[in-house]
Amino acid sequence: MNFSSSSFQRAFLAASVFGLSFGLLNAPLFAQGTYPTKPIKIIVPFTPGGVTDLLARDISQRLSTRLGQSALAENKAGANGNIGAEMVAKSKADGHTLLLTAANIAISAAAQKKLSYKLFDDLTPITLLAKGPYILVSPAHHSVYPSSSFQELLQIAKTNPGKLSMASSGTGSAGHLSGELLQIAANLKFTHIPYKGQTEAMTDILGGQSSALFFATVAVVTPHLTDGRINILAVTTKTRSPLLAQTPTISELGYPGFDVSTWHGLFAPKGTPKELIEKLNSEIVLFFNSTEIQKKYTAQGLQISTSRPEEFSDFLHTEVLQYEKVIKAANLTIE
Numbered sequence: 001m002n003f004s005s006s007s008f009q010r011a012f013l014a015a016s017v018f019g020l021s022f023g024l025l026n027a028p029l030f031a032q033g034t035y036p037t038k039p040i041k042i043i044v045p046f047t048p049g050g051v052t053d054l055l056a057r058d059i060s061q062r063l064s065t066r067l068g069q070s071a072l073a074e075n076k077a078g079a080n081g082n083i084g085a086e087m088v089a090k091s092k093a094d095g096h097t098l099l100l101t102a103a104n105i106a107i108s109a110a111a112q113k114k115l116s117y118k119l120f121d122d123l124t125p126i127t128l129l130a131k132g133p134y135i136l137v138s139p140a141h142h143s144v145y146p147s148s149s150f151q152e153l154l155q156i157a158k159t160n161p162g163k164l165s166m167a168s169s170g171t172g173s174a175g176h177l178s179g180e181l182l183q184i185a186a187n188l189k190f191t192h193i194p195y196k197g198q199t200e201a202m203t204d205i206l207g208g209q210s211s212a213l214f215f216a217t218v219a220v221v222t223p224h225l226t227d228g229r230i231n232i233l234a235v236t237t238k239t240r241s242p243l244l245a246q247t248p249t250i251s252e253l254g255y256p257g258f259d260v261s262t263w264h265g266l267f268a269p270k271g272t273p274k275e276l277i278e279k280l281n282s283e284i285v286l287f288f289n290s291t292e293i294q295k296k297y298t299a300q301g302l303q304i305s306t307s308r309p310e311e312f313s314d315f316l317h318t319e320v321l322q323y324e325k326v327i328k329a330a331n332l333t334i335e
Contacts, residue, residue, distance in 0.1 A: 045084025218301025
């Protein structure tokens, strides 16, 4: 079969275009020699050992395996999570330094503290990871104001304004603001007793001599579920906790819309290329929606709640707005 010169050129050009198109469709998102070009650091702005730390180490292992470069979790605790957040906010926007933090970051933004970074100006959301409730508990044997149900607690509080003490892990913590939100919603008055952490606050509750209520995380409550020293009254999220399926939500108990959660999410410095954000999002969302990982974190009292970056951004704006309203209504000063 004979081809003219022009026919051969057209056939060669068509084959070349087809080959190029096929190659582009099947090329890896990040070609060899591009991202990541060095180890990835995931900054955890809290001390080692918590759920945030566990999430970061699981993500590190996943990224190390999938991206062909080591990823390491690094703890930079202090200032309620703001030291680590500032470090990431000021890092190079190349996807090699990430932040895995919790609801503290939204509270700091809502409190309008004099921070050296701004949540929405200096950080880019990658994905929400997991959410869980705070659990409203009371001492099973309080020396003065015992309450065994949510309704009983509210009735005692209404007839004894300001006399019931509310323990928290610190002023401005999400547990503290849960209590402030309940006071606003139910027109109550508690006396706030801030502690240096949840462990100290729970010790107070277990003793039954001082505080009459405490909003605690599942991890703090779980060891005491069957020892008879606390009453589980309600959860703060809009849906029930899988671990405490018999425990009603505050929303169910007459305060619709009440929804406060402990949550964890992943961020990058502002200006990180969109394709890197998308790649990290897809890898992590796929990983966290596996049955094995979901079971692991359900046992920790969390529900996997991965999201698109823009969905996480919307969630953050809602969180900050809610905390701003609570802080203003309660006339709080959060340092």
